[in-house]
Amino acid sequence: MTTNTSDTDTAAPRFEQLTLTAVKPHAKNVRRSVGGLVELTDSIKAQGVLQPLVVAPGKKAGTYTLITGHRRAAAAKRAGLKTLPCVVRDDLDTEAKQIEAMLVENLQRSDLDPIEEGDAYQSLLDLNIPYKEIAETTGRAQKTVRERVKVASASELVRNKVIDKQLSLEDAVALEGFADDKEAYERIANYIGTRNFEFVLKQEKTERAFRKEAAKIRAELLAEGVTEYDKDECQRIVDEAAASGIALKWVGPTDDRPADAKPDDLAFYFWAHGSASAISRMRWMRLVPADSPAGNVTNLSDRRPSVDDEADRIARAKLEADLAIAHTVRREHLSKAVTAGEKDLAQSCLVQMIAVRFDEDPDDVDLVAALLSVKPPVWGGDEDDDDRLAKVRERVEQAIERLTINQLAILLRVVERDLADISLKRASSWAWSDSIAWCNELSEKFGYEWTDVEAALVDATKPGKD
Numbered sequence: 001m002t003t004n005t006s007d008t009d010t011a012a013p014r015f016e017q018l019t020l021t022a023v024k025p026h027a028k029n030v031r032r033s034v035g036g037l038v039e040l041t042d043s044i045k046a047q048g049v050l051q052p053l054v055v056a057p058g059k060k061a062g063t064y065t066l067i068t069g070h071r072r073a074a075a076a077k078r079a080g081l082k083t084l085p086c087v088v089r090d091d092l093d094t095e096a097k098q099i100e101a102m103l104v105e106n107l108q109r110s111d112l113d114p115i116e117e118g119d120a121y122q123s124l125l126d127l128n129i130p131y132k133e134i135a136e137t138t139g140r141a142q143k144t145v146r147e148r149v150k151v152a153s154a155s156e157l158v159r160n161k162v163i164d165k166q167l168s169l170e171d172a173v174a175l176e177g178f179a180d181d182k183e184a185y186e187r188i189a190n191y192i193g194t195r196n197f198e199f200v201l202k203q204e205k206t207e208r209a210f211r212k213e214a215a216k217i218r219a220e221l222l223a224e225g226v227t228e229y230d231k232d233e234c235q236r237i238v239d240e241a242a243a244s245g246i247a248l249k250w251v252g253p254t255d256d257r258p259a260d261a262k263p264d265d266l267a268f269y270f271w272a273h274g275s276a277s278a279i280s281r282m283r284w285m286r287l288v289p290a291d292s293p294a295g296n297v298t299n300l301s302d303r304r305p306s307v308d309d310e311a312d313r314i315a316r317a318k319l320e321a322d323l324a325i326a327h328t329v330r331r332e333h334l335s336k337a338v339t340a341g342e343k344d345l346a347q348s349c350l351v352q353m354i355a356v357r358f359d360e361d362p363d364d365v366d367l368v369a370a371l372l373s374v375k376p377p378v379w380g381g382d383e384d385d386d387d388r389l390a391k392v393r394e395r396v397e398q399a400i401e402r403l404t405i406n407q408l409a410i411l412l413r414v415v416e417r418d419l420a421d422i423s424l425k426r427a428s429s430w431a432w433s434d435s436i437a438w439c440n441e442l443s444e445k446f447g448y449e450w451t452d453v454e455a456a457l458v459d460a461t462k463p464g465k466d
Contacts (some may be wrong), residue, residue, distance in 0.1 A: 006275040015052065018086045020077055023055055023064050028095070030102045030112060030120040031070060049076055052085040054101070056092035064088065066103045067098055075238050096127045100137045107138060114169045118152025121145050150176045157189060166193045174201055184208070198329045199322075206325060209276035217278055221268055229269035229285050237287065247290035253283035261286050272314060273321035343405060350408035351400055357415060359391055365393045367418055371411060372399045417441070430457040 031117040053069030066073055067089065076084055092098045103120045106112045112120070124134050135142045151162060151172045158175060161167035167175075173386075184204045192196040218228065227233065233416065234250055241248045250267070267285040274281040337345060356363045369376070369392055377391040403411065414421075420438035423429035430439075439458055442448040450458055 013054075013087045013089050013091075016086055016088055017083045018055070018064060019083055020073070020081060021087065022062060023053070023066055023073060023084055025066050025070055025073070026098060026102065028099055028120075028123050030099065030106055030116055030123075036073065037075045039079060040071060041078045044072070044075050044079040044081065049081070049085055052087045054089055054105070055086045056089050056098055065098065067092060067101050076413075080351060096124055096129050097126075099123050100129075100134075103138050107140070113163055114148055114172075115152050115163050118148035118150070121149050122152060125149065142191050146255075147173045154179075155189070158192070167197075171197065172203065174205070178204060178208075181208070198332070202325050202329055203322070204274045207314050207319075210270075210274070210278050210281065213276075213278035214270055217282070225263035227264075227267040229267035229283075232318055234285065236269055248287055249290045249292070250285045251288055251292075252285035254286075255283065257284050258286050273317045275321070275324065312436055347403075347405050347408060350405065350412060351403075352396075352418075354400055354408065354412055354415065355397060358384060358396075362389055364415055364418070365389060365396055367415060368397050368400065368411065371401075371414060372396065374399050424454075427457060436461050 029215075032307040049072055049229055051072065053071070053072055054067040055064035056067055057063075058065045064086065069404075069444060073084060085388075089101070092101055093299055099120055103112075103117070103124075107117070121134055125131075131142050131145055134140075135145050138145070147169070151169060152159065153170065154176055158167065161168060162172050175185065175188055178188060188197070191200045222228065226239075236252065238248050253269075257268075267287070269283055271281040271283065316389050352366065354364075358368075368374075374392070374395050377388075377395060400408065400411070417438055420434050423432065423435050424438070427436050439461070443450070443458075
């Protein structure tokens with residue numbers, strides 16, 4: 001046993017065989033549960049505890065606080081062991097050091113889910129350990145620490161969805177970004193685990209970004225003296241001018257601000273639906289003399305659509321805005337699919353790319369049949385060319401579905417370049433730029449060795465040859 005030094009910060013760890021009753025679980029174990037113990041218990045019964053536990057001296061003499069190895073301790077107890085092999089860490093003499101040690105050990109083994117990790121970080125924050133120090137100790141970026149803490153502080157619904165992997169950490173962080181907007185938060189949370197979650201999340205992000213930009217623009221324009229467009233208010237301005245003997249009208253809307261108009265002759269408004277850009281949803285109205293040729297609006301009341309027309313316009317605008325958001329969600333999904341590069345999807349995509357060519361050019365069916373040595377089917381006496389092609393295509397499609405990704409990729413390239421290859425059947429075509437490019441690919445990528453007759457034509461196309 002190693003003798004303890006007076007300086008606990010530099011004391012070397014020591015190995016001891018401790019009684020199981022002397023080792024107490026840590027009150028703030030970073031893992032919520034020890035999980036299933038059946039297999040581990042059976043292993044310990046057969047071979048004992050092979051990896052020592054890590055403990056720190058407890059507050060009560062003769063006791064020790066478990067730092068790492070809570071599962072092994074629980075399984076050892078079930079296995080009937082009386083003692084445990086332990087590494088005693090006298091340097092872990094504060095709660096903060098103990099939590100940090102538990103965190104680091106579990107992070108190294110990837111044993112923690114994001115909620116457990118966030119709870120542990122919060123425990124350190126509660127002990128006045130700053131984010132920077134937590135990040136340095138655990139090897140995590142400060143952003144990662146902050147995100148885990150934010151998600152761990154979420155509602156039980158969100159926490160459980162993250163734990164059960166029904167909600168990604170990325171989406172959980174995005175959801176918590178709406179914690180200050182109860183209505184939006186609850187609306188998004190209602191869609192967790194559904195196909196509409198990403199859509200609603202993006203929808204709320206779009207509107208939040210729009211509202212933030214619109215509020216800034218609105219404040220600047222109102223301070224400048226520009227009116228925020230309201231039909232009744234703008235009609236009141238026209239009526240007041242008429243009562244004073246001045247005939248005015250509002251013209252517009254226009255996408256751009258009229259360059260030569262005074263602020264008090266302008267009004268602005270935002271479309272109710274659209275992109276996150278407030279500028280793109282902004283429209284302008286201008287107050288001009290009634291006899292002015294500018295614009296085509298002479299009376300606001302003439303422009304007021306019926307209730308049904310207005311409802312249709314709003315519904316169409318909302319549908320288009322929603323479709324734009326859905327397009328963004330789709331793009332993000334496809335981006336993730338590309339990044340993930342799943343083998344089955346890649347294979348399916350390549351098969352589909354080849355099959356599509358059969359629709360565009362039926363001759364490709366025979367080409368692929370020849371490349372894959374697909375045996376021709378037996379023809380019936382009353383079958384025409386379409387029947388024959390359908391039978392061959394069926395066999396070819398079955399054959400390409402059995403190919404590996406590598407084989408499919410090569411096959412697709414060969415089919416794509418078939419016209420260039422056919423052109424090499426004519427001596428006059430070898431000088432074509434596309435033929436030369438295919439020749440280079442054949443020799444450099446496909447490793448094709450030219451026969452004498454071909455080599456002569458290849459040589460003739462080289463720069464400097466007449």
